[in-house]
Amino acid sequence: MNEIKIFCPATIANLNCGFDVLGLCLEGIGDEMIIRKVAEKGIRITKIIGADLPLETEKNVAGVAALAIVNAANPDCGFEIEIHKKIKAGSGIGSSSASAAGAVFGINELLGKPFTRQELVDFAMKGEALASGCEHADNVAPCVLGGFTLVRGYNPLDVIKIESPSEIYAVVLHPQIELKTSDSRAVLPSAVPLKDAITQWGNVGGLIAGLYTKDYELIGRSLQDVIIEPARKQLIPNFDLVKNTALQNGALGSGISGAGPSIFALCKGQEIAEKVAYAMSNSYLETGIAFDMHISKVNDEGVKTI
Structure with a gap:
């Protein structure tokens, strides 16, 4: 598999009482990304549709998150990322976390899943830090894991997924x-x-x-x-x-x-x-x-x- 298309869902973070530790994942609202494996090493963002965001890897949330997982995996290849933004930046429903989560999920899939979803949260947080100024997982955790999530601690990262009551x-x-x-x-x-x-x-x-x-x-x-x-x-x-x-x-x-x-x-x-x-x-x-x-x-x- 050399190419993958991904749905990156929107999220609600904090849930009133749980600042920086609680979040939930939404259905039907989210970005789409296409990630391709290429011979040349490195991360290149080739296209962004739906938002005026930087194509420079180090200035883009998805790029920074992608660099984090690639540096950890050290693959003998590179990746191109195409982003179709449908969650507006600054909306409060996890626009930056969707980009970060999608990048690390897609690269992990193309590499044969060397990392667990829990480990992907850590990589996605690196991208989130570019947007907010600090690493926090209240959006990226539910985006990666689904359901409700509780971040019990950050050092080391300890995230618990909670299934949603059906109604x-x-x-x-x-x-x-x-x-x-x-x-x-x-x-x-x-x-x-x-x-x-x-x-x-x-x-x-x-x-x-x-x-x-x-x-x-x-x-x-x-x-x-x-x-x-x-x-x-x-x-x-x-x-x-x-x-x-x-x-x-x-x-x-x-x-x-x-x-x-x-x-x-x-x-x-x-x-x-x-x-x-x-x-x-x-x-x-x-x-x-x-x-x-x-x-x-x-x-x-x-x-x-x-």
């Missing part, structure tokens, strides 16, 4: 504005009051317990963020109105997707998800900002060959 649906409202991850991180507090930290720890534990026991009410109670959301919501027009509208129409919980500006809601069942999506859309119309709406089940597979 969980995600709704995502994506405003057509860009919010860079680096800018969104710049507004975060440098210190956290102990009482807020205790609240957040309890919510993380409650969310994990709710996912494992399929306790939808516990999942909803745990989707609370007392640390990150208060600092970031000012960057997202009409955030409070959209969130409250989602909750009033039956969402289990709602919050900022990743670094924003996308707003997500988790719902039990497709019927409630569709109702919540309609209500969130109506509440955002008054901003005059164009937006996309997505309704998705949780993708348990992650990045894959198509």
Whole structure:
């Protein structure tokens, strides 16, 4: 096999209480990539469609991630990467992580799978660092592994995949504005009051317990963020109105997707998800900002060959 075409799914990171440690993988929303094995060593990005991103390998998230896996494997060949971007940069649903995950997955497949999916997360993080300024796995882990993921630790990297309860649906409202991850991180507090930290720890534990026991009410109670959301919501027009509208129409919980500006809601069942999506859309119309709406089940597979 000398060429592979890949679907690289979008993701929701943080899930309110789990900043930099929790994420989930979405169905039907994602980039596509074509990766070719070539005789000349090195990584070359030959084409990018759908976004104005650098073709230079060291300046591109996919290129940096690809270099990480190639340096580890040291193959007697090189790779060309073609990227078809369908997740807008700065959208808050894992645009950079999709590129990073797709690059390492595709190269690993063409090399005969020398690395496990868990190991691919580590390589993909190198690319993610180019976009955000630090290595974090809350988007790349669910993109590579699928389902919900918990990053228990980074040194060494320890990621746990959690299968989604069958009735969980995600709704995502994506405003057509860009919010860079680096800018969104710049507004975060440098210190956290102990009482807020205790609240957040309890919510993380409650969310994990709710996912494992399929306790939808516990999942909803745990989707609370007392640390990150208060600092970031000012960057997202009409955030409070959209969130409250989602909750009033039956969402289990709602919050900022990743670094924003996308707003997500988790719902039990497709019927409630569709109702919540309609209500969130109506509440955002008054901003005059164009937006996309997505309704998705949780993708348990992650990045894959198509």
